[in-house]
Amino acid sequence: MKIAILGFGTVGSGVAEVLDTNKALITQRAGEEIEVKYVLDLRDFPGQKIQEKIVHDYDVIADDPEIKVVVEVMGGVEPANTFVKRALLAGKSVVTSNKALVAKCGADLLKTAREKKVNFLFEASVGGGIPILRALGVSLTADEIEEITGILNGTTNYMMTKMFYEGADYRTVLKEAQQNGYAEADPTADVEGYDACRKIAILASIISGKQVDFEDIYTEGITKVTSEDMKYAKAMGMTIKLLAKCIYRDGKISAGVAPCLLPAEHPLYSVNDVFNAVFVRGNMLGDAMFYGSGAGKLPTASAVVSDVIAAVKNPDKDIMNFWSEEKQPLVAWKDTKKRFLVRVKGDWPEKDGEVRKVFGGDVVFVETEERLGECGFVTPVMTEEAYQEKAETFDGILHMIRIEED
């Protein structure tokens, strides 16, 4: 079986390494040897073994009937989409780790794969090495999945962990995450939550079977989370995580990405460093959680290669095709309900009356270890819209963080 890899960056070189390191067992499991015939990249790699496979022209790959599987690990929507579509139309299966591509064009590419009776597989696009898509698509098909809550971005989880446990500063931990190869080329996608948003859009599309547009998902990143917020979290027996969540109820999806306070009893509380985890609630299964390396060269490449093996073993049959182009209705974010931790300027008890007047008599003030020249309180459960209306009338709000209840 001859394959081509599009992009020899972190993941692409990882795919070559996985195929090389585990060659014997991969051959046994695939039922035939998998050989990389071409690697498409703009660069040359003089002196490296891979150089003899490097091509700069995609036509060479698309027009070669020997290539049965194309691995797209370039990232970004274009030209990845054009290349992938062309491969599928040429009757080649495609494996990708590219969440931007899958979130934007997944339904269309799956349709093409269906028509051409080939596979379009994208396990590595969500949760890196964690086999969550195959679990949803193969193992949990008897269930209606009612909720998915995930820590889906390794970079930000690494940062939140360091900030929580070590009191580390935001810039330093971001730099460390980049040096470790976790962050996207432009870390904005990680820290602003765009990466997690695309991943939850893919998961929401899979559990509903319809297109959930990532543009419709409320997304807030971690850039405003501070060490003060972490002190409040500690005082409340909680931590702060960037959570990507979707709830599927009565045919509707509600979805959002935001930093949230998470109680110590929650299964996601102990998911630290670069690890990702996906908490799943099925109407028959109950609760399950999938945990593992959500980013990094070899974990991601492991998921890519397992998809290649699946594609090799399943010619003429698309094994993960359950997501149509029909648009999935979403619950408006403004109507979703939760409690909010609000930090305001000024000390308690001076602020007590003013706070209760606006946010209600049953707010609960949080006692932190240090006096910070500010105070924080937890609101009763209310809608996002109700919170925003109240917050607009209150002077001196420093920050607000939502509380994950379950």
Ligand code: HSE
């Ligand atoms: N930048 C991503 C992360 C890589 O940190 O999780 C995996 O998608």
